[in-house]
Structure formats: structure tokens, C-alpha cells
Amino acid sequence: MDPEGSCTEDDPHVKLMMEGSTLRKVKSRFWKKQRHFRLLEDGLTIWYKSGWAGKGHSKFSVSDLEAVREGHQSEVLLSIAEEFPAELCFTLVFHGRQGNLDLVAETPDEAQAWIQGVRKLIHKAQNMDEQGRQDQWVRDWFLKADKNKDGKMNFKEVKTLLKMMNVDMNEDHALRLFTMADKSETGYLEIEQFVHFYKILTQRDEVWKVFQDYSGDGEILTLEELECFLRVEQQEGELNCHRAEEIIQRYGTLESAGNQSAMTMDGFQAYLCSLDGSIFKPELLELHQDMTQPLSHYFISSSHNTY
Structure with a gap:
């Protein structure tokens, strides 16, 4: 290493x-x-x-x-x-x-x-994993928005920051989550408290439901459970174990899972929001068509009535 x-x-x-x-x-x-x-x-x-x-x-x-x-x-x-x-x-x-x-x-x-x-x-x-990058991205936003550099933000400051981050929110719901994240009951969130607040605020119910459907204990997805999800929901066909392990290595937040072959909810959401979870086939992102013909052929074929 x-x-x-x-x-x-x-x-x-x-x-x-x-x-x-x-x-x-x-x-x-x-x-x-x-x-x-x-x-x-x-x-x-x-x-x-x-x-x-x-x-x-x-x-x-x-x-x-x-x-x-x-x-x-x-x-x-x-x-x-x-x-x-x-x-x-x-x-x-x-x-x-x-x-x-x-x-x-x-x-x-x-x-x-x-x-x-x-x-x-x-x-x-x-060399952070995807979830680590996401958490650091949130921390970086916090540092940029912390104008008085006191390392904490009240709810008004947090609302302003969320708008800067393009996060759509219901103010009452956000305030409830803010209060939950404010463990010290000071009326302020420090940087790690804000990271936690951001996670629960942006957690999508439909993603949580799918995670629960495939997770045996509701806490993690095992390697076998992830393979089942990829085969049934993502329709990726018969996948080998290596492919599922790659996804877990990249998104699984292994320290949180405490298991090298498991994926947490945070990692699952990060995977679904990544290019690996995109609806588009990865092989189509690169040049995959015949580009050896004369330029005029492509010009003619691009006509609006030549579909």
C-alpha cells in the first residue's frame, strides 16, 4: 500500500x-x-x-x-x-x-x-469511497457557508445553506429533523451534526422501502441480497459475485456495515444516485456505432424524416 x-x-x-x-x-x-x-x-x-x-x-x-x-x-x-x-x-x-x-x-x-x-x-x-466523498462534499458546503467561522449554524443559517445546495424542503419537516440532530439542544448544529441532518433530510422514502424489501435485517444488504436486487430490480441479468462485490467496495460504507460483504442504507442510496445505478447502459456511454462511413452518409441519415 x-x-x-x-x-x-x-x-x-x-x-x-x-x-x-x-x-x-x-x-x-x-x-x-x-x-x-x-x-x-x-x-x-x-x-x-x-x-x-x-x-x-x-x-x-x-x-x-x-x-x-x-x-x-x-x-x-x-x-x-x-x-x-x-x-x-x-x-x-x-x-x-x-x-x-x-x-x-x-x-x-x-x-x-x-x-x-x-x-x-x-x-x-x-481515494475516498463514494459515501465518503458525499459526506466531505456536505462538509465543504458547511465550511463555505459558515460566514462567521464559529463552526456552528442555527436553523436560519441552515435554511440558507440548503437553498445554496439546491435542496428542496418543507420548512416544518426540516425544523423537526434539525431539532432531532441537535443532540446538545443548543439551537445550533456543528459540522458533523449537519452531515447527519443532511442525510436524514435527503433520504428518499422510496429508496428506503426498496432497501427494506431486500434487506433481511433492515440494516444492511448482504452480498447475496444485493445480487438479488441487481438481478430483479435493475434487470442486469445473471451477475457474478465479483460485480456485486465491486459495488459494495465502492459504495458500501464498510466501516459502518462492519462487514466487507455488506452495504448500508447510505451506501445503497449513493449507489442508486451514481452512474453505476444509472438507467443508461454503461457500454453506450462510449463510441459504439460504426463511424467509418463518409460524413455525407451521416448527414443524410440525420434528416428529420429518416428515422
């Missing part, structure tokens, strides 16, 4: 990131300020602020990162090369147009811990 994929809380690099470090955030030769950085408990969100005290802070998701560059590999870090050696410097490169983050550690060991730790986390984010 790739060592960068061995990302657990016991990993020394990730552990140091969770404990936190004081790093210099560099914007220019003249703007170099210390910020306290740490990895949050979800293992995929990096939090930082200007000091140990005060409320102002920022967050970003590891899934927003494209790469980590070591040393003086940015114009900004090159401009301070005489002041800070390369072994202390690194750059977090974001996807898209978001500006990169140039950082300077106190020691070479600390710099390497963050460089290697972030690389492992990027690898982890890129």
Missing part, C-alpha cells in the same frame, strides 16, 4: 498536525505573520487563526488542495530565501483560482511533518 495512504490518527505526522503548530503565513517580503494551524478532529479540515486567543479564525478543506510544494517553489518564498532556508518553507496549492498558501515552519522537522501529513491527507481525500 502507498505509504501516503496510511493516514490514521496514529500517524506521527497527522498526530502533530492535530496537536497544532505555529507557522508563519507569508504574503510578501514584508508581510510575514504567525498563525496557529491545526488539523480538526474530522481529519480533513485545517483550521488556523492569528493567536491562541480571540474568535477570528479561518478553515479550509484538504479536498480543496491539489498538492504541497517543498522549499522555495513560489515567488513569495523565493523573495525571502535569504531569511528562511528552503527546508523550513512549503506551499499549499489549491484547486482552481484560489490563491496558494505560503508557509514557514519553525524547524525542518516541523515543516516535514506538515508536508508529509498534508500529502497523506490529500491522498486519503482522493
Whole structure:
């Protein structure tokens, strides 16, 4: 297994990131300020602020990162090369147009811990199963919508976020589910509570019913039960065990199921909403017709009365 994929809380690099470090955030030769950085408990969100005290802070998701560059590999870090050696410097490169983050550690060991730790986390984010990606997508929306960066949202803020996510909802029903998800009864949802709230809000009754019809215990679909569903409902014909196992590996949320040959309700819904669960035949998504004829033949055949 790739060592960068061995990302657990016991990993020394990730552990140091969770404990936190004081790093210099560099914007220019003249703007170099210390910020306290740490990895949050979800293992995929990096939090930082200007000091140990005060409320102002920022967050970003590891899934927003494209790469980590070591040393003086940015114009900004090159401009301070005489002041800070390369072994202390690194750059977090974001996807898209978001500006990169140039950082300077106190020691070479600390710099390497963050460089290697972030690389492992990027690898982890890129290799999530479908349900993990869905959960992280919800977390990313939460972080973007959390304008005051306090890590929690009241029902009014949640309603605004759901509209941004294009989630159609009945307000009374959503409020009931919000209250259920608010276990601490504070009137606010933190990020993991919001992920749970989003799941129960978007759960489709018809999917739940089909799941119950094929699940022996109402909690998971075994390999045999999934094969039966694929054969009867999806009409995929006689499937071999390998095909059903592939679906479970991709969507089954195995940690939740506690069984390598079982699929949870979350995984089942993720599968049905994916390309693998599409009504279209996968083989028809690629070029499958004869494209060797002269262009004029296709032009004539495309006439409205030549069907």
C-alpha cells in the first residue's frame, strides 16, 4: 500500500498536525505573520487563526488542495530565501483560482511533518469511497457557508445553506429533523451534526422501502441480497459475485456495515444516485456505432424524416 495512504490518527505526522503548530503565513517580503494551524478532529479540515486567543479564525478543506510544494517553489518564498532556508518553507496549492498558501515552519522537522501529513491527507481525500466523498462534499458546503467561522449554524443559517445546495424542503419537516440532530439542544448544529441532518433530510422514502424489501435485517444488504436486487430490480441479468462485490467496495460504507460483504442504507442510496445505478447502459456511454462511413452518409441519415 502507498505509504501516503496510511493516514490514521496514529500517524506521527497527522498526530502533530492535530496537536497544532505555529507557522508563519507569508504574503510578501514584508508581510510575514504567525498563525496557529491545526488539523480538526474530522481529519480533513485545517483550521488556523492569528493567536491562541480571540474568535477570528479561518478553515479550509484538504479536498480543496491539489498538492504541497517543498522549499522555495513560489515567488513569495523565493523573495525571502535569504531569511528562511528552503527546508523550513512549503506551499499549499489549491484547486482552481484560489490563491496558494505560503508557509514557514519553525524547524525542518516541523515543516516535514506538515508536508508529509498534508500529502497523506490529500491522498486519503482522493481515494475516498463514494459515501465518503458525499459526506466531505456536505462538509465543504458547511465550511463555505459558515460566514462567521464559529463552526456552528442555527436553523436560519441552515435554511440558507440548503437553498445554496439546491435542496428542496418543507420548512416544518426540516425544523423537526434539525431539532432531532441537535443532540446538545443548543439551537445550533456543528459540522458533523449537519452531515447527519443532511442525510436524514435527503433520504428518499422510496429508496428506503426498496432497501427494506431486500434487506433481511433492515440494516444492511448482504452480498447475496444485493445480487438479488441487481438481478430483479435493475434487470442486469445473471451477475457474478465479483460485480456485486465491486459495488459494495465502492459504495458500501464498510466501516459502518462492519462487514466487507455488506452495504448500508447510505451506501445503497449513493449507489442508486451514481452512474453505476444509472438507467443508461454503461457500454453506450462510449463510441459504439460504426463511424467509418463518409460524413455525407451521416448527414443524410440525420434528416428529420429518416428515422
